[in-house]
Amino acid sequence: xxxxxxxxxDDEVSVFLAQTMxxxxxxxxxxxTFQNPCDAIHQLLPILQQEQTESIPNxxxxxxxxxxxxxxxxxxxLSPHAELLKQNCRxxxxxxxxxxxxxxxxxxxxxxxRFLQKPLEESDIQQILHGLNS
Amino acid sequence: xNVFYSPLQHSxxxxxxxxxxxxxxxxxxxxxxxxxxxxxxxxxxxxxxVCQVLQRSREELIGQSFSLFIHPEHWEESVGYxxxxxxxxxxxxxxxxxxxxxxxxxxxxxxxPLKVDGEMVGILGIAKDIxxxxxxxxxxxxxxxxxxxxxxxxxLFRKIIAHDFRSPIARLLGLGRLLQKDNLPEKTKQTAVNAxxxxxxxxxxxxxxxxxxxTLHHQGDEPRELCDVEELVQHCLSDLQQEINNAExxxxxxxxxxxxxxxVKAFLTSIIRNLLSNAIKxxxxxxxxxxxxxxxxxxxxxxxxxxxxxxxxDLEKVGTSLFKMYKRFHHEIxxxxxxxxxxKEQVRxxxxxxxxxxxxxxxxxxxxxLPIL
Numbered sequence: 001x002x003x004x005x006x007x008x009x010d011d012e013v014s015v016f017l018a019q020t021m022x023x024x025x026x027x028x029x030x031x032x033t034f035q036n037p038c039d040a041i042h043q044l045l046p047i048l049q050q051e052q053t054e055s056i057p058n059x060x061x062x063x064x065x066x067x068x069x070x071x072x073x074x075x076x077x078l079s080p081h082a083e084l085l086k087q088n089c090r091x092x093x094x095x096x097x098x099x100x101x102x103x104x105x106x107x108x109x110x111x112x113x114r115f116l117q118k119p120l121e122e123s124d125i126q127q128i129l130h131g132l133n134s
Numbered sequence: 135x136n137v138f139y140s141p142l143q144h145s146x147x148x149x150x151x152x153x154x155x156x157x158x159x160x161x162x163x164x165x166x167x168x169x170x171x172x173x174x175x176x177x178x179x180x181x182x183x184v185c186q187v188l189q190r191s192r193e194e195l196i197g198q199s200f201s202l203f204i205h206p207e208h209w210e211e212s213v214g215y216x217x218x219x220x221x222x223x224x225x226x227x228x229x230x231x232x233x234x235x236x237x238x239x240x241x242x243x244x245x246x247p248l249k250v251d252g253e254m255v256g257i258l259g260i261a262k263d264i265x266x267x268x269x270x271x272x273x274x275x276x277x278x279x280x281x282x283x284x285x286x287x288x289x290l291f292r293k294i295i296a297h298d299f300r301s302p303i304a305r306l307l308g309l310g311r312l313l314q315k316d317n318l319p320e321k322t323k324q325t326a327v328n329a330x331x332x333x334x335x336x337x338x339x340x341x342x343x344x345x346x347x348x349t350l351h352h353q354g355d356e357p358r359e360l361c362d363v364e365e366l367v368q369h370c371l372s373d374l375q376q377e378i379n380n381a382e383x384x385x386x387x388x389x390x391x392x393x394x395x396x397x398v399k400a401f402l403t404s405i406i407r408n409l410l411s412n413a414i415k416x417x418x419x420x421x422x423x424x425x426x427x428x429x430x431x432x433x434x435x436x437x438x439x440x441x442x443x444x445x446x447x448d449l450e451k452v453g454t455s456l457f458k459m460y461k462r463f464h465h466e467i468x469x470x471x472x473x474x475x476x477x478k479e480q481v482r483x484x485x486x487x488x489x490x491x492x493x494x495x496x497x498x499x500x501x502x503x504l505p506i507l
Contacts, residue, residue, distance in 0.1 A: 011301070013329040017308040020322060024315060065297055096304035099296040118301075119308025 002028040002058040002132065008040050008074070009033075009063035009094070018061055018094065018120050025125040028059070037062075037069045041077055048081040056088040059128075061120075064095040064102060071095070075109050082111040090128070092116050167241070167261040170248060173220060175199040178256060187241070187263055189233045205230035205238055219245035219257045228264070240268040291344075299340060302333040309333070343476075350479055358507075361402060363393045363429050363436060370407045374414070381414050383423035389430045396507045401480040406438070408473040409500050413442035418495070434506050435486075441499040446492045456490065 005028040009015050015033045022028060034040040047055045064071035071093060078085060085091060090113040093106055098117075106115045116124055161168055167184040171177055177184075177195045185192055188203055204212045208229045219225045226244045233239065241261040248256045309330045313323065364387065371378070371385055378385060395402070410425065417423040426441045449456075457478040481488045486504035 011305075013305050013309075013333065016325060016329065017305065017312060020312055020326075021308070065301070096301040097297050098300050099293070118304035119311060121311070 001026060001129075004028060004030045004032065004057045006040060006044075006057045006060040007031060007033045008037050008060065008066075008071075010035050010037075010066040010068065011063070014063065014096075014118065017118075021120050021122070022125060025122060025129065027125055027129065032057070037066055037071070037074050041069070041074065045077065048078070048084055051084060053084070053088050056084070058088070059090045059092065061092050061094040061116075064093060064097055072105065075112070079109070079111070085111045092128075094118060094120060167263070168259070169200075169261075170256055170258050171200050171216070172256040173254065175201060175216070184261075187239055187261070188231060189235070203231045205232050215243075216245065216257065219247055219259075220254060222247045222249075222254065238265075239263055240265045294340075294344070299337070302337040302340070305333040306330060306337075347476060347479070350476070350483070358396050358398055361395050361397055361399050363395055363402075363438065366399070366403055367406055367427055367429065367438075370403060370410055373407060374410055377411065377414050381417055381423050383414060383417065383425060385410075385425045385427065388426055388428040391429065391431055393429050393431055393436055395436050395504060397484060397504065398480075401484055402504075405477050405480050405502060406440070408477045409440040409502075412473060412500075413440060413444060413498070416447075416498070417442070417444045418497075431506065432503075436504045436506055437501065438504070439499055439501040441497065443497040446494045446496050446498050448494050449490065449492050457488075 005022065007015050007018050007022075009018065012035065015035065019031050019033060022031065044057075062071050062074060075091075078091075091111060092114050093102075093112060094116045095102065096118040103115055106112055114128075161179075162181045164181055165183060167181065167187050169177055169180045169184050176197050176199055180192060180195050184195065188195065200216070201209060201213055211227070212229045215225045215227050215229075224244070224246045226242075228240065228242050230238050230240055240263070242264045243259060243261045245257045245259040247254060248258050309326045312318070312326050313330075318326075367387060371387075406427075410427075413425045414423065421443060424443050426439075428437075428439050428441075430437045447456075457474045478488065481502060481504075484504055486502060488503070489501045490498065491501075492498040
């Protein structure tokens with residue numbers, strides 16, 4: 001089980017779905033959700049800058065298509081802290097997009113754990129949890 | 135012994151023809167227009183083709199200034215080219231001449247300076263009729279522009295399917311999967327059922343929009359009819375009465391001129407309705423929404439504007455994306471961004487233009503200009 005998880009998605013239903021599915025599988029102790037990615041950045045960047053490793057979420061589920069700041073822009077803001085993230089946080093893209101360009105682009109971020117397609121399935125969650133235990 | 139006959143021996147008639155005579159016949163019957171123009175700008179000699187191209191007799195041309203036959207839009211540059219040639223430098227250029235009946239003829243012109251004893255006396259010119267070629271070029275350009283536009287649209291449709299359509303579908307799948315689970319709290323179940331309905335409605339709305347948009351492209355030659363613009367605005371307002379009441383908005387119709395437009399009624403209605411419904415959607419919370427619709431005639435244009443005191447937007451930020459498909463700028467409001475795209479396309483099909491002015495926090499004005507035919 002993870003300690004703390006962020007779910008970043010502008011769509012309320014998607015946040016509800018992801019959280020409910022994760023909860024059903026006993027994924028984490030604490031869920032923090034952001035419908036505006038800018039809020040998540042404001043919270044996360046100082047933590048990373050000050051290297052408060054205990055405050056870094058253990059996993060992040062990030063949507064791509066968001067009007068305020070898209071997922072790529074979000075990742076770009078995090079990239080200076082790639083090493084810290086790799087050690088402390090599993091970053092997942094969780095998108096409804098079928099665009100293969102997105103999958104290709106995701107490969108250019110080496111601190112990304114996986115590219116997941118919505119809806120988040122039980123099997124995906126179990127795989128992630130197994131990966132954590134092994 | 136073999137005897138060789140030279141061609142000259144064989145055709146004594148041709149030999150008897152004087153070079154000057156040959157030249158004259160060649161000059162007169164050459165398929166391109168050939169002419170000389172004196173330093174006074176007047177035609178000195180013209181061949182038969184010049185007469186055919188301009189559809190005038192030799193008598194009507196000789197002694198007349200060549201510039202009388204140039205299309206007014208090309209007058210200045212043609213005179214410039216002529217001056218350059220008459221100063222000793224050969225010129226090649228394209229121009230347009232006018233026939234007596236107003237028809238335009240595109241010409242590819244070459245002018246050589248003519249000198250006698252080292253002194254400039256005028257120019258010798260050859261002009262090829264390239265009208266057909268120009269028309270083909272124009273048709274080809276039009277076709278390629280249309281193809282390019284369609285290709286861009288196809289790419290847009292691909293994106294819409296990959297991103298926008300997939301989004302409610304993924305939600306429906308996830309919600310269905312969730313509802314299959316046992317022991318769900320009643321509250322979670324209720325939320326999921328509501329969300330299913332909402333996602334299905336969104337998907338339905340997108341399918342309808344897309345259908346409307348695809349239908350639009352088969353309506354290039356929609357029949358036009360005479361419409362009373364004010365009546366049409368009133369009609370849109372009564373359609374939106376419910377939303378106007380809910381928003382407690384006031385709508386003023388300014389500009390008392392009665393304006394009749396020969397246009398595609400369905401397009402104009404859709405444009406005005408979209409602009410009005412945007413004004414209602416993006417109203418400033420805490421401020422009574424006031425919409426002013428004005429209808430005026432400026433020269434040969436109908437000017438219809440919809441001004442609101444809503445949230446406004448930073449046009450520098452929004453840039454050219456404003457009229458594109460599925461671009462959202464107001465994340466608090468559920469918008470699919472198709473409305474303004476439809477507006478732009480319909481305005482384009484009506485041969486008009488649309489402009490936008492906006493100040494964040496103060497309001498937005500859309501101004502529509504349509505030609506009065």
